Amino acid sequence: MTERPGGYRLGIDVGGTNTDAVILDADLHLVAKYKASTSADIVGGISDAMAAVLNSSGVPAAAIERVMLGTTHATNAVLQRRDLARVAVIRIGGPATKSVPPMWTWPDDLRQVVSAGETIIDGGFEFNGVEQVPFDEDQLTEFLDLLANSPSGPPDAFAISSVFAPVSDAHEQRAAELVGQRFPDSTISLSSAIGSIGLIERENATVLNGTLTTVARSIVNGLNAALTDHGMDAELFFAQNDGTLMAIDRVLQFPVLTIGSGPANSMRGAAHLSGLSEAIVVDVGGTSTDIGVLASGFPRESAVPVEIGGVRTNFRMPDLLAVALGGGTVVTEDDSSDHGVKIGPASVGHRLDTEALCFGGSTLTLSDAANVGGRASFGTNSDIGLSSDLAARSLSEVDDMFESGIDRMKLSRSDQPVIAVGGGSVLLPSELAGASEIVRPDNFDVANAIGAAIASVSAEIDKLFELTDGSRDAVIEQAKSEAIDAAIATGSDPDATEIISLEELTMAYMTDNVLRLRIKAAGPLR
Amino acid sequence: MGAAVFGAGGGGDPLIGSLMAGKAIADHGPARLVDLDELDDDDLILPAAMVGAPTVMGEKFLSGDEGSRIRERIENELGRKVAAYSSAELGGVNGVIPVTWAAIDGLPIADCDLMGRAFPELQMTTAVLAGVDINPVVMTDERGNIVSFKTCTPEWAEALVRTVVGAMGGEASMCLYPMTVAQAKEAAVPRSMSRAIEVGRLLLEADDDPVGALCQAVDGFALVTGKVVDVDRQTTEGFAKGSAVIEGVGPDSDRLLRMEFQNENAVLIEDGKVLASVPDIITAVDIHTARPIVTEQLRYGQRVSIVALPCDPVWRSEKALALAGPQAFGYDISYVPVEEIHD
Numbered sequence: 004m005t006e007r008p009g010g011y012r013l014g015i016d017v018g019g020t021n022t023d024a025v026i027l028d029a030d031l032h033l034v035a036k037y038k039a040s041t042s043a044d045i046v047g048g049i050s051d052a053m054a055a056v057l058n059s060s061g062v063p064a065a066a067i068e069r070v071m072l073g074t075t076h077a078t079n080a081v082l083q084r085r086d087l088a089r090v091a092v093i094r095i096g097g098p099a100t101k102s103v104p105p106m107w108t109w110p111d112d113l114r115q116v117v118s119a120g121e122t123i124i125d126g127g128f129e130f131n132g133v134e135q136v137p138f139d140e141d142q143l144t145e146f147l148d149l150l151a152n153s154p155s156g157p158p159d160a161f162a163i164s165s166v167f168a169p170v171s172d173a174h175e176q177r178a179a180e181l182v183g184q185r186f187p188d189s190t191i192s193l194s195s196a197i198g199s200i201g202l203i204e205r206e207n208a209t210v211l212n213g214t215l216t217t218v219a220r221s222i223v224n225g226l227n228a229a230l231t232d233h234g235m236d237a238e239l240f241f242a243q244n245d246g247t248l249m250a251i252d253r254v255l256q257f258p259v260l261t262i263g264s265g266p267a268n269s270m271r272g273a274a275h276l277s278g279l280s281e282a283i284v285v286d287v288g289g290t291s292t293d294i295g296v297l298a299s300g301f302p303r304e305s306a307v308p309v310e311i312g313g314v315r316t317n318f319r320m321p322d323l324l325a326v327a328l329g330g331g332t333v334v335t336e337d338d339s340s341d342h343g344v345k346i347g348p349a350s351v352g353h354r355l356d357t358e359a360l361c362f363g364g365s366t367l368t369l370s371d372a373a374n375v376g377g378r379a380s381f382g383t384n385s386d387i388g389l390s391s392d393l394a395a396r397s398l399s400e401v402d403d404m405f406e407s408g409i410d411r412m413k414l415s416r417s418d419q420p421v422i423a424v425g426g427g428s429v430l431l432p433s434e435l436a437g438a439s440e441i442v443r444p445d446n447f448d449v450a451n452a453i454g455a456a457i458a459s460v461s462a463e464i465d466k467l468f469e470l471t472d473g474s475r476d477a478v479i480e481q482a483k484s485e486a487i488d489a490a491i492a493t494g495s496d497p498d499a500t501e502i503i504s505l506e507e508l509t510m511a512y513m514t515d516n517v518l519r520l521r522i523k524a525a526g527p528l529r
Numbered sequence: 530m531g532a533a534v535f536g537a538g539g540g541g542d543p544l545i546g547s548l549m550a551g552k553a554i555a556d557h558g559p560a561r562l563v564d565l566d567e568l569d570d571d572d573l574i575l576p577a578a579m580v581g582a583p584t585v586m587g588e589k590f591l592s593g594d595e596g597s598r599i600r601e602r603i604e605n606e607l608g609r610k611v612a613a614y615s616s617a618e619l620g621g622v623n624g625v626i627p628v629t630w631a632a633i634d635g636l637p638i639a640d641c642d643l644m645g646r647a648f649p650e651l652q653m654t655t656a657v658l659a660g661v662d663i664n665p666v667v668m669t670d671e672r673g674n675i676v677s678f679k680t681c682t683p684e685w686a687e688a689l690v691r692t693v694v695g696a697m698g699g700e701a702s703m704c705l706y707p708m709t710v711a712q713a714k715e716a717a718v719p720r721s722m723s724r725a726i727e728v729g730r731l732l733l734e735a736d737d738d739p740v741g742a743l744c745q746a747v748d749g750f751a752l753v754t755g756k757v758v759d760v761d762r763q764t765t766e767g768f769a770k771g772s773a774v775i776e777g778v779g780p781d782s783d784r785l786l787r788m789e790f791q792n793e794n795a796v797l798i799e800d801g802k803v804l805a806s807v808p809d810i811i812t813a814v815d816i817h818t819a820r821p822i823v824t825e826q827l828r829y830g831q832r833v834s835i836v837a838l839p840c841d842p843v844w845r846s847e848k849a850l851a852l853a854g855p856q857a858f859g860y861d862i863s864y865v866p867v868e869e870i871h872d
Contacts, residue, residue: 096589097592098592098594098671098672098673099589099590099591099592099670099671099672100589100590100591100592100671101591101592101593102549102552102553102590102591102592102593102629103545103548103549103552103590104552107548107552108548127589129589129698129699130582130584130585130588130698130699131698133698135589135671135672135698136672166588166589167588167589200584200587200588201587201588202587202588202589202590203545203548203587410756410778411756411830411832412830413830517582517699519584
């Protein structure tokens, strides 16, 4: 890594419950950490966390050279239909695809807030890059005329998608040019830069991206102001959902990619803290546990489409299994189950420190069972009157739930190491079926903020290639170098950029063999 | 989704199929499903299908007027009106394609199909068993290209259709085996659409033991509950061929099964013993919801139940087994009905 001497990094992770901040030195060792409840004013909360962690570290603000942020802003904006930009949606794919128009699958209320108009224009490509039909510029001009005369004013953003844009983006590029001439103040999102094969999901992700451009700008402005306030002259990066980083200009262009960065950060943090690159990560919070898989040090991605606020997308998300298990999970006796107890799914959540028995409350939680069972020493109240039998039965049930979740996520039949992170990870026992060992790294409670701070930058390609005899190897090599070039363009160090995943998918019903390759390259920031 | 249960892992992703049908119904009102007995014997039925790679269908789905275009072409060629659409095969996409086209055209859907399940090749139909001609075959794409042809044998149709699909960009809409209601009474699997709808409804509503409820509804057998531990897929001769290995969990621990597929699931094997084979229907379903998982979506770690259900009895004659039995798929095994293996 080509760090300047003395270059510190400040990593922040804004989660649903907690905002965590860490400072790492140039060798990526932890210097200071800070944890607070996430406040309603998220940017204010981030600013406070920055000040607090700076203060406790003793590192001068000017020595912080990079700030990495993972945040739930974008998710919240969609879920709460707040601060969303109005998007004009252009699909280039007619006469095909008219049977399901843009945003047809969206929840009505979200569509109303987001859509400034939708159209399908003739154009698009076949899987092999041949034009399906020529791009009809007149149809686009007509739609732009309509928008220009709209009583609600020009749209804030445009989302442009075309059929098989991952194979050829020529029509999207031409449309962007025409839109840019007419509406120079609107942002433009292209599906070819955002999603993979699967038009509806890619188009949805592109519209979501368009609608998040306003909120992205306000976070970036807020953070830049916070950096100035604290006397930091640092480069700002945002974590994205695949566990890698993007620079500010990319955040403003692709805010949708920040959705789901939290779990990815904690998995990357777990990899860094443990030094393992092939492992299961179990991240236990107050309410739930996320179980994911590290492959080559990165989260394995989900193969099934992911929904955000009721909208189906196909962009990159870690493949996670969420289990209702956390420090605040409520325990009740239940004769019908194996161990005579029922674990969750209810949780006291962030009220753990008032409602759990060990904090003087009246609800039996897993934190209490962990205390009595000797796994933890939570809270203030040691004499809670919980029988060791009930605690043991609760923990046996918990172990079964962990084992079943780990087994479901495992990549191979052999035992794998399990890395325990998150504030509630003391719930894990020292041995579990399916786990070759349970690794508990130092500073496991701020793995997510560390994950943001240490992350690499990456790029991905997902394209169809036509194969002729013997061309397979050459095609794969070409695709790999395309992926590496894309990562370098994103900021990765050219000397250390490597392929981190390569997926090969074949297609049925084709006379010629067609190869679909999804390849990702990543490397440290240069 | 019900159709996808009978799709035996093939027949396309139910999502894009149901979106297209849902939009057509929202715009044009629902299509009416009618029993063959409600139609006149002389009425013409048009079995509809999409052919192509599911990946292409997810990118370049229908324009919406493909059905009307095919119908008009057939009406011109045969010199008579089409009275109803029907399904050519039950599957995630092809089970609902006739719904889309019937809704748009305001025509009813005849409650039947030509397979009672999904099969990979065009000649594997009950129409061939009953001697109904596949011709004329009409294919169209979203641009309005129409290809209409007559073939010597259904096997030739299979070869020509693949070539046209390639030229049309990896996907096409088509009709085949146009027939009268009188012919359909002999040559189609009756009431298969309503059966698929019932099963789909059951899957949406079932909350307690959906897999059990599914088996009960279709006279099926849950042959193993386990985890997919390996999926091997390759494209040969235009098919997604391969196999999935399922390792038993819970009461099925220590069992290891292999499911071979050729677009559709073809045989299920344990310790060299055949647990089920074509033409019986083998479908992987989600362990918790009993929702079918098509072969393209099978992947490591999924918890599945493998459910096998008897095919329509028409598939069990010697002639039918020669067309779509294990040997037609290249397996050197003799067919034993699934209910006899697991009685």
